[in-house]
Amino acid sequence: xxxxxxxxxxxxxxxxxxxxxxxxxxxxxxxxxxxxxxxxxxxxxxxxxxxxxxxxxxxxxxxxxxxxxxxxxxxxxxxxxxxxxxxxxxxxxxxxxxxxxxxxxxxxxxxxxxxxxxxxxxxxxxxxxxxxxxxxxxxxxxxxxxxxxxxxxxxxxxxxxxxxxxxxxxxxxxxxxxxxxxxxxxxxxxxxxxxxxxxxxxxxxxxxxxxxxxxxxxxxxxxxxxxxxxxxxxxxxxxxxxxxxxxxxxxxxxxxxxxxxxxxxxxxxxxxxxxxxxxxxxxxxxxxxxxxxxxxxxxxxxxxxxxxxxxxxxxxxxxxxxxxxxxxxxxxxxxxxxxxxxxxxxxxxxxxxxxxxxxxxxxxxxxxxxxxxxxxxxxxxxxxxxxxxxxxxxxxxxxxxxxxxxxxxxx
RNA sequence: GCGAUCGUAGCUCAGUUGGUUAGAGCGCCGGUUUGUGGUACCGGAGGUCGGGGGUUCGAGACCCCUCGAUCGCCCCA
Numbered sequence: 001x002x003x004x005x006x007x008x009x010x011x012x013x014x015x016x017x018x019x020x021x022x023x024x025x026x027x028x029x030x031x032x033x034x035x036x037x038x039x040x041x042x043x044x045x046x047x048x049x050x051x052x053x054x055x056x057x058x059x060x061x062x063x064x065x066x067x068x069x070x071x072x073x074x075x076x077x078x079x080x081x082x083x084x085x086x087x088x089x090x091x092x093x094x095x096x097x098x099x100x101x102x103x104x105x106x107x108x109x110x111x112x113x114x115x116x117x118x119x120x121x122x123x124x125x126x127x128x129x130x131x132x133x134x135x136x137x138x139x140x141x142x143x144x145x146x147x148x149x150x151x152x153x154x155x156x157x158x159x160x161x162x163x164x165x166x167x168x169x170x171x172x173x174x175x176x177x178x179x180x181x182x183x184x185x186x187x188x189x190x191x192x193x194x195x196x197x198x199x200x201x202x203x204x205x206x207x208x209x210x211x212x213x214x215x216x217x218x219x220x221x222x223x224x225x226x227x228x229x230x231x232x233x234x235x236x237x238x239x240x241x242x243x244x245x246x247x248x249x250x251x252x253x254x255x256x257x258x259x260x261x262x263x264x265x266x267x268x269x270x271x272x273x274x275x276x277x278x279x280x281x282x283x284x285x286x287x288x289x290x291x292x293x294x295x296x297x298x299x300x301x302x303x304x305x306x307x308x309x310x311x312x313x314x315x316x317x318x319x320x321x322x323x324x325x326x327x328x329x330x331x332x333x334x335x336x337x338x339x340x341x342x343x344x345x346x347x348x349x350x351x352x353x354x355x356x357x358x359x360x361x362x363x364x365x366x367x368x369x370x371x372x373x374x375x376x377x378x379x380x381x382x383x384x385x386x387x388x389x390x391x392x393x394x395x396x397x398x399x400x401x402x403x404x405x406x407x408x409x410x411x
Numbered sequence: 412g413c414g415a416u417c418g419u420a421g422c423u424c425a426g427u428u429g430g431u432u433a434g435a436g437c438g439c440c441g442g443u444u445u446g447u448g449g450u451a452c453c454g455g456a457g458g459u460c461g462g463g464g465g466u467u468c469g470a471g472a473c474c475c476c477u478c479g480a481u482c483g484c485c486c487c488a
Contacts, residue, residue: 006461009479061486065412083488111488116412119481120488127488194485210484260487269488283481287488314488366441375449384447397447 010115010123012316020325022126025318026108028154029128036147038106038130043087045110049077054300055086057261059201066113080112084129085262085294085310086301092133093303101134101306108315120285120317128318131310138235141266141293141309142242148289148311149248152270157321159276160288163253164243164268165224166236167204170296172227173264177203179222187217207255223254232265239266258292262300266309267292272321281320288321289313328358332406333379335370336363337386344392345385348410352383355409381406 007013014022033040053063068080081087084107097103108128115121130147132140145162152160167173180203188196192211199206207218228236243250250268258267269290272278282288291311298306334349336342342363352359360379362370374382381398383406394410396403 006478066486113487115486117480118483121486125488129488205486258487284483285488290488312488317488365439368443368446369441371446372449378449382448395447 008123010117012122012124017324017326018319020327021319021322022315024322024325025155025315026128029106029108029151032147032151032154033106033130035150036104036143038104038147041088041091041105041107043081043084043091043107043109046078046080047087047090049079051090051301052079052082052086055089055262055297056083060260062113062260066115068112068114082111082113083260084109084111084127084312085131085297088129088131088133088310089297089301089303089308092306093298093301098134098304098306102140103133104131105133106130118285119283120314120320122316126315127312128315129310129312131308133308134306135309136295136307138238138266139242140307141239142246142248144291144309144311145239145243145250145268146246146248148270148313149246151313152289155318155322157278157288157318159273159278160270161273162248162250162268162270163256164240164250164266165253165256166228166232166239166265167257167263167267167292168224168228168232169235169264172224172229172232176222176224176227179227180204180206183221184217191217204257207257218255225254235265258290262294262297263292264295265293268311270313278321282317285314285317288317329378329380330360331357331379332359332381332383333374333377334359334361335374335382335384336361337367337370337384339363339367340387341385341392348383348385348394351409351411352406357381357409383410 049067049069052067056063058064062082067082069077070079072078088105088107091097092103106129108126110124110126112124114123117123130144132144149162152158168176181199184191184195184199184203184206188199190213191199191206192209192213195206195209195211195214198209206214207221209215209218225233240250253269256267256269257263269287271286272282272288278288279286289311290313291309293307293309295305295307297308298304332349332352334345334352336345345361345363349359349361360377362374362377364370365373371382371384374384381402382396384395384397386393386395396406398406
């Protein structure tokens with residue numbers, strides 16, 4: 001038994017270039033979110049278990065086997081949030097945020113899912129999230145997708161395609177689902193074991209099965225388009241024409257479905273193109289940003305029918321795609337080459353930092369090697385304190401203009 | 412939850428069919444050298460070989476268990 005405790009499986013200690021990439025994703029999201037006028041919200045990390053079980057659906061994998069649920073000291077069943085949407089919906093209802101509708105909100109933070117860890121999949125992971133609540137218009141879907149598209153562009157991520165589908169309204173979705181069950185039940189024995197199970201729990205999922213045995217029957221499976229009501233079709237057409245107008249490229253994916261029960265109408269995922277650099281960085285975790293419309297969710301939490309759309313993206317997955325970000329170098333390094341001058345150096349670096357320059361003090365280790373360490377650290381401005389002829393001597397290594405401004409700063 | 416591969420200094424790795432005191436490079440610390448500079452040389456610290464058990468005269472290596480990482484399935488962001 002080793003004496004130092006190990007980190008919990010599936011958690012990460014993010015440091016160095018990885019932490020810089022993580023911060024870059026969050027900072028870029030914050031900037032883009034303001035561009036689209038989404039308001040910032042902070043949400044609890046845990047909720048009553050029923051918030052998730054009712055909103056997401058009892059039969060989903062997330063609820064039935066991936067939640068971190070526990071009883072608190074008062075005997076209530078609580079759950080560490082496995083996603084943002086259900087908690088935001090609960091907050092919308094319990095705080096009377098209807099008065100702000102249509103409400104555009106954004107947040108980010110940790111989520112928890114008890115899954116087998118893999119590259120790009122963790123038990124504590126982090127998402128950025130954007131929601132528009134109380135907006136029934138297809139323009140809301142368009143705005144949300146335009147924001148996602150711009151975010152990915154500003155992160156410098158390319159080789160990614162937006163796949164778009166509609167699940168229709170509640171009636172369309174149910175009719176389609178029933179037809180799918182009928183279609184696949186006829187050939188049940190020839191389906192993969194996984195899909196035979198999906199037939200009962202989540203028949204839509206059979207459509208994106210990777211198993212060859214299933215794919216034979218997927219090709220001629222009923223299409224959602226056959227079941228779309230006139231309104232549902234008009235809604236989807238409005239979304240796609242809005243995307244075209246916004247300059248957002250998209251691809252129709254008829255078999256794209258979402259795992260959670262609450263989705264209606266628009267469903268979408270941003271997925272790296274096969275064979276692209278992005279795809280190889282992500283391994284088998286292909287979706288980097290996904291979401292859709294969830295008009296039925298509020299009712300499952302006891303609220304009035306409320307239309308809403310949202311998406312979430314995994315920060316770790318995005319960070320893998322933006323690549324290593326170098327930690328910024330110090331603007332100025334103050335080197336103490338003689339320990340008697342430490343106080344002079346402390347006074348100097350205080351002024352430099354007050355002047356707005358990121359600065360580092362180099363005053364440990366062999367005095368003779370400190371200057372070399374400063375040079376090696378890559379600072380372009382170095383202020384060195386040393387004794388020369390029995391008196392304090394300050395040397396500045398920088399170009400002339402910078403030297404002048406440093407001299408002024410140091411008085 | 413299922414299947415597979417892998418765990419040796421801080422990092423990247425070597426370590427012969429099982430055989431003395433487990434090594435190298437980089438990094439770190441110290442000394443000398445250089446002295447408007449990222450040099451060179453010398454020295455040092457740092458490993459219960461992921462953890463536990465077993466086989467053996469002897470295990471870093473072989474076997475079992477366990478923990479973790481990675482890859483695929485499932486699921487998802």
